[in-house]
Amino acid sequence: MAVGPASFPAMPVIEGLRLGTAKAGIKTAERRDLVVFEVPEGATVAGSFTRNAFCAAPVTVAREHLAACTLHGEAPRYLVINTGNANAGTGDVGLRDARATCAELGRLAGVKSSCVLPFSTGVIGETLPMERLLGGLPEALRSLDEGPKGWAAAGEGILTTDTRPKGASVTIQLGDETVTLNGISKGSGMIKPNMATMLAFVATDAALAPALLEELLRETVERSFNCITVDGDTSTNDACMLIATGRGAAINDDHRLALFRDALQQLMIELAQAIVRDGEGATKFVSLQVDGAVSRQEALDVAFTVAHSPLVKTALAASDANWGRILAAVGRAPVVDFDVDRVVIDLGEVRLVEGGGRAAGYTEDAGSEVMAREEIPIRIDLGRGERSATVWTTDLTREYVAINADYRS
Template sequence: MEVIKGGVTVAEGFKAASCEANIKYKDRTDMAFVYSEVPCVCAGTFTSNVVKAACVQWDKQIVDSGKPMQAVVINSGIANACTGKEGFDACEATAKAVEKSLGVDYASVAVASTGVIGMQLPVDKLVAGVEKMSKTLDGSIEAGTDASKAIMTTDTVNKEVAVSFHIAGKKVTLGGMSKGSGMIHPNMCTMLAFLTTDIAIEKSLLQEAVSEVVSDTFNMITVDGDTSTNDTLLCMANGKAGNDIVKDKNDDYETFKNALFYVCEFLAKKMAADGEGASKLFEAKVVNAKTKEDAKTLSRAIVGSNLSKAAIFGCDANFGRFLCAMGYSGAQFDQNDVELFFESKAGRIEVFHKGTPLDFDEDKALEIMKEETVTVFVDMHEGDAEATAWGCDLTYDYVKINADYRS
């Protein structure tokens, strides 16, 4: 596998566009369009929040129907959540605008929104945006990058990645883009993420691969403990790589799944590091747990604790906060088996050893915790399962950003 430059336009047959539609923002692009020259098999994962945005309901219908998907239109600024029938009608109007402009079946057009909950979308601006973008669709790397910027809300950087690999002598490419900075505690996948690939693969296998990979990547990040109403991940595969269609869980399937894992983990970590107000990527790695589920529960509890996040921000090696979070996580373990370390590129230090606090070097711990990526490493000594979760520190700016989000 080779990491290459670009995002959603790198795979054969995919194009993208973006524009300033003035949905809510007045000084930046706020609509994006991803389009395949041919219909795609698709897979998706969606928010487990009972309050689901209209666009989530629309996209889920497409994925569950088994029908092909050929395009997705995304807007930022307004989430189209808690908007009733009018919100669903906005999804249909957007999809039909694509049908009118490009001649594709509107039932194969996904839509996605991100931004303020409870506001109605200006349909006339959405339709105008689709018409404008339909004329500027382009397969260049730059078009894909511009699309990744147009879907940002409080993100400080755009997030995209692409890889290439070979299946039976055929070069296959997979690219993706995502957005997410706040309201991040996924129970399905991520905030918004869009993956494009030219592999030929059966829909059922694509869905299985996506669901499994999401569980260990996007579902292992948290910023603030809030599961969004709009969480959506869509993966479109158009088959233009020309490989023999992947129909079984063979070596070709595993090759694709490994590439998918890399792309999803990369985007997930980018979102965790770009949490609202964040200054550090906060990683928790739990090893030698009794079960995989215990390892995931423990690692997510560590990065999800506000007290732990504040300690990471303050570079305070207060290991009790991390042990406390593990203790209320719901996983059962013996604290007398636990070893806890702090790690970063500045080094590694053990601070708690099998039930007993250590007299560690505070200056060394401070040096380790000052780095931009800090890992809490926990050895449970109770099994052979492991998991890693990602989050960020909790800074003063998080409150500032969210106190006036609608302004």
């Protein structure tokens, strides 16, 4: 199940950036489960990682290697991603395995081990099948491809319970130069990123200073991957990487920066929303906009309280305009001195709640008409300030339970 049509664009070439995949048989045979990004020399790479205290071994090692590169004024040259096994909750063995993966890829490609960043996604708590994983690396390197085929294969190679690959591409014109931004993401359950969802990789040919790239990643992740939730569960393996090869246009003035930031934000939102649309068991894509808050954090708190309410989510699954459950969820959000009489709740173009209760002109028919849609916008105005936030989420269906009662994550 998924909401809306699947789409994976034919990605334009980003010169020097190549993607390779292999079928290493990590969890199941005959599927792409190993992906390698080759990053050209002179690129800049920024990363954003899970805030789960039990972060997975590859997250620890990727952070270490990224810091080591920064210290030496270098950029990572390879990213290696496996699916089918998260290498999380695996203690010292997990760290050793993540390091051994980097060492072997470094040896094969002729770069230092610390220039390789590892990523894993899949089952938590089992050690990596190292022989099969390392055995797949030569195939992944042999298949390195700069074109859309490489991106398409990589988009598939990072999936777990996802029902479809997720990719997006944006180009912008800066004078007579075209800047390309390509990205892929994966994730379907255990989605309440406290940074970024499970995995996302974005690359551009633009040239940006490392500090600026970091700042742009932080900013755009905050308003994309950090604003989605499927089930409120933050993964141990979340990572979002942003690669700028630097071979294209330089982002060296405010006008270019504004254009680039907007394009990056748009791409990030598209990749983040794709994860929600493919949320486990999802039949609805819900946009929760909270306005009139005294701070963005307050708006986010209210939005996430509603987004995580099992009662709201099951009402959405049933296409039931059960505004009482939305109101009850808003009412238990952590808001100080909350005057509920000022709250207004709109479902699409239909006013549901005002003055502490059902809006005067509301009819069940009007509410049901909006709830029957696949894409449902809910707007909550707290009437107490000027700040806003938007969060995207799914409904909660029997299929979500079935998937997660049967799958080992």
